[in-house]
Amino acid sequence: MFILWPSGSLLAIRSPWNSNVMFGGMAWAFLIIGGVMGVRWLSDGIYQPIFTFYLPGILLTLITQVQWAVYRSQMTEEDESSDQEMPELEGIDQPRPSARRRRRIPRSRN
Numbered sequence: 001m002f003i004l005w006p007s008g009s010l011l012a013i014r015s016p017w018n019s020n021v022m023f024g025g026m027a028w029a030f031l032i033i034g035g036v037m038g039v040r041w042l043s044d045g046i047y048q049p050i051f052t053f054y055l056p057g058i059l060l061t062l063i064t065q066v067q068w069a070v071y072r073s074q075m076t077e078e079d080e081s082s083d084q085e086m087p088e089l090e091g092i093d094q095p096r097p098s099a100r101r102r103r104r105i106p107r108s109r110n
Contacts, residue, residue, distance in 0.1 A: 004060050004061075005053055006054075008030070009034075010061055011064060012027040013027050034054075037049075038050060
């Protein structure tokens with residue numbers, strides 16, 4: 001996450017497979033600390049670390065986020081097309097609910 005500053009952190013945060021709170025917290029910490037360091041370097045007039053570390057990372061982040069958006073749109077289109085291709089199964093009855101979930105209908109006594 002720290003080699004090319006924002007790309008690793010943003011990928012970890014936006015990943016649908018990441019459900020680890022510690023990993024997400026570390027990604028946010030890297031983003032915040034890197035942002036603060038970048039602002040301090042800019043205010044002090046030190047541009048070398050920004051060009052060395054931040055510029056390639058920001059470019060990589062832009063490329064990966066565009067690719068991620070295109071991939072996600074392709075996946076949703078494939079899901080929608082596969083849903084349309086599946087035939088509707090009308091003749092199959094739904095499974096019977098379990099005994100606990102069935103409503104008790106009082107029987108009328110004649």
